[in-house]
Every structure is written in structure tokens, then in C-alpha cells.
Amino acid sequence: MKFDIKFDAIGRFLQPKTPPLIGVDISSSAVKFVELEDAGKGRYRIERYVIEPLQKDAVVDGNIVNLDQVSDSFKRGWKKLNSRVRNVALALPAAAVITKKISVPAGQREDELELQVETEANQYIPFALEEVNLDFQVLGPSPTSADDVEVLIAASRKEKIEDRVAAAEAAGLKAIVVDIESYATQAAFELIARELPEGGVDQTIAIVDVGTSMMNVNILRNGESVYLREQPFGGQQLTQEIQRHFGLTPEEAEIAKRNGGLPENYESEVLQPFMDNLALEVARVLQFFYTSTQYSSVDRILLAGGCAAIPDLDGAVSRRTQVSTVVANPFSQMDVSSKIRPRQLQLDAPSLLVACGLALRRFDPS
Ligand SMILES: Nc1ncnc2c1ncn2[C@@H]1O[C@H](COP(=O)(O)OP(=O)(O)OP(=O)(O)O)[C@@H](O)[C@H]1O
Ligand SMILES: [Mg+2]
Secondary structure (H helix, E strand, C coil), X not given: CCCCCCECCCCCCCCCCCCCCEEEEECCCEEEXXXXXXXXXXXXXXXXXXXXXXXXXXXXXXXECCXXXXXXXXXXXXXXXXXXXXXXXXXXXXXXXXEEEEEEECCCCHHHHHHHHHHHHHHHCCCCHHHEEEEEEEEEECCCCCCEEEEEEEEEEHHHHHHHHHHHHHCCCEEEEEEEHHHHHHHHHHHHHCCCHHHHCXXXXXXXXXXXXXXXXXXXXXXXXXXXXEECCCHHHHHHHHHHHHCCCHHHHHHHHHHCCCCCCHHHHHHHHHHHHHHHHHHHHHHHHHHHCCCCCCCEEEEECHHHHCCCHHHHHHXXXXXCEXXXXXXXXXXXXXXXXXXXXXXXXXXXXXXXXXXXXXXXXC
């Protein structure tokens, strides 16, 4: 089953078919744009992408703290992208969204269903309904009762959505889909799964996205998320350690980290301990997973996020967890536009999982 919920920012069900759109991930380090095209025969082509850096602390823990700065990056990024498409799909962090599956009688009219969803939502959402955006999606027949269908409800506080939509609007763009980051990751994963042995069927696969401040772990089985966890751990810790160790400013540390040029003791005294810590964090999350679910093993780890660019991080994680680990590249099965440099795309790909998953919303059947 595929989760596919959208908060339709312009009102639900107004769009009979999804028009061309660009996936935009507003993350803590950058505003990231990805535009995909249908290349025919079930293939996609990455047409354009831009990673436009964001000032530090403009977005913290998935919340837009400085809307002006985010809007400015949005505008600059959009200009560089040089696309004609003006619709965008955005995402909220999973922590900002409450989701719940309910069962309702099958065969209800849309308005009846809507009313029932609102009544249900009222019971478990800790805010007044006027303060939230509510959406739902019929998933299919209920696994427990033949007369029922299963419905996924999602709710988020209005301002979380409004801030993101406002940043897009400031750049002259229209947000027509607001998704959830973990669902976007999952959509991107479905492309990667094609490359796995047996297409990943009946395998337990952990996507570990290590970004700036957060490590997001989403464990999937046959296209369904069976475990989701956020740990406060990210590349920011390495940047801070570089600052302390070598007396650099945050900006200098960030550049040195990506481009090299640090003293010889960097690897042994700073980088290696960070990689060990990261691997340990992953092992811990897997332990939580085993103790709180019926599962006792993971078949594969896919590393994503900017930190996945650290050489041999996959090796470090694999040695610590004893799970085969690879770096995720959502574009490996795609055609690549001649406008894009393949070397650079290869480096950037792991940090574009969310933006890529959002860009894929363009091809959703509706
Ligand atoms: N080549 C590299 N070597 C080491 N670290 C890198 C490299 N490239 C990027 N990073 C780090 O990856 C992090 C950014 O990753 P990413 O773009 O996935 O984060 P984000 O999506 O903005 O953050 P979050 O998901 O936490 O909001 C930064 O800490 C950055 O320093
Ligand atoms: Mg991220």
C-alpha cells in the first residue's frame, strides 16, 4: 500500500489532475528544488535542480523562524532553476503532522466521509479544528472488516503550512501540494527499490537521512513504513567540532568540511570520532526498533542526507550495525538532462531525497 496523503493548499479535490510541479524541500541548510520530467517508457528524467543555501537558524527543527530569509533563498533558488513551471509541492516534517488510520463504513458519499473524519479528528487532535488543516485519503478495504474502508487522516497546525506556502508565494510560486517529509522520502525510495535484489520485496529496509540537525530514520517493508524515528544528531555537530578544534568560524568550518584543506589531524581527531558516533546512533535506533516492534533484523540500510557524502560512512555504519549499507541515489535510474553535471549530481543526490519525492507528486494518478 502506498501512503499518498496531500494537504491541498488551495482546497481539496479542486485539481482533477496534478499539473506540472516542482518539488521543494525547505530544510535547515537550504531550499532545495527538483524538477522531473516524464521520459517515457516508465522512466523519469531529472531536468533541473538547485540547492540554495539558507542562512543559519532561518529554519530550526523544521520550523520557519525567519520567513524573510527563507523567502529570499526561495527567490534566488527559483531564479537559478530557470524553469517555467510555477507550481510547487512542499513538505512538513513528520513531527508537525498528526496522522491516524481509522475504519469507516464503505460506500459513503464524499461529504458524509468528510463529516465523519472531522468528528474523529476532533477526538484526538489537541487543537481546535479551526486551527488545523485536515486532510484524508481512503487507503482501501479495511484489513479487519469486510464492510469497512481504511482512511488515513492527517492534521497539522495551520501556521506550519501557511509559513511554507508564504515563502513560495513570496517567490511568485503556487504551493499546490503540501506533503509530509517521511512520505516524500518513501516515494523517492520506491525508485531506489527497483535496483535492490528482488526489488526489495519482503525486505526490511532502513532509510537513514542524516542532515544538518536531525537524523530521520524510516524503516520500510513492502512499501509501508513500519517505524519512524527522529534523533537530534546531524552534520552540525561535525561543523561545531571543526570550529572548536581549529578555531574557525561556522562559515569557514562548513567550507573546509566540504572542500577539504584542514590540518592532517582532522581525520583521526575529529572526523573519525564523528563517524563512530553517527554509526553508534544508527545502531541505537535499530535497537529501539527491535525492542518496540516484532522485528529482529534489518536487511539493508540506505544512507541519505548531506552527511552521506562523507567518504566511507557507509562502511562505518555497516561495520557497527552488521547491516549491509549503501548510499542512496534517487536519480540512479533516471535520465539526466544535459544541463546537469553528473559528477555534481552524484554528490548532491543523497541530500535530495525529500525534494525528489516531492517532485514525483507530479506523476501521481489522481
Ligand atoms: N561533502 C560533505 N562532507 C561532509 N558533510 C557534508 C558534505 N556535504 C554536506 N555535508 C553536510 O550535510 C549537512 C547538510 O545535509 P542536508 O542537506 O541533508 O541537510 P538538511 O536537509 O538541510 O537538514 P535537515 O534535514 O536536518 O533539515 C550539513 O551539515 C553539511 O555540512
Ligand atoms: Mg533534510
